Amino acid sequence: MTPTILYYNRVVPTTERSPVLTPLPGEADLGLVDALAQLAFAVQGALGRNASEYDLSIVQARLLGILRDRSPTINELARFLQLDKSSVTGLIDRAQERGLVARSTSSLDRRSVQVTITVAGQQLVNRATAAFEAELAVLVADLDPTQLNRLSAIASHIVVADARRRGIDIST
Secondary structure (H helix, E strand, C coil): CCCEEEECCEEEECCCCCCCCCCCCCCCCCCHHHHHHHHHHHHHHHHHHHHHHCCCCHHHHHHHHHHCCCCCEHHHHHHHHCCCHHHHHHHHHHHHHCCCEEEEECCCCCCCEEEEECHHHHHHHHHHHHHHHHHHHHHCCCCCHHHHHHHHHHHHHHHHHHHHHCCCCCCC
């Protein structure tokens, strides 16, 4: 019996072809699960390559991305990043050692610590963001402007709804 693999929702003998991350010619729809999973892999791959170029982990890149337009508390960062507070504290320690972030006492609750991006951190995140945007532009280069706008609107809706379900206010 020839070994088989599940290949885009159908079984294919392994001698016929190896699995790839692109659909076969003429196949436009991979199905929601496969399409989103493979899109996530492509975006995570781009983020990982980009982060490593700036000597950052993916989580550090995400941290700086969050801090570029807000100054959350450590607890809020833990919810944003879906990490334990102790993990976020260590992450902030390492970023602070590099001069990328600073801690301060929260003006709303003196028991809380707010985290802000430094000038050096903002410069780094600006360069990394521009490089990441360029790599994502290649990923979506085959989409026309209408498709790009629809993709942006749908992705934004998904992200906002997910944040709302997790009790995160992403508007500030």
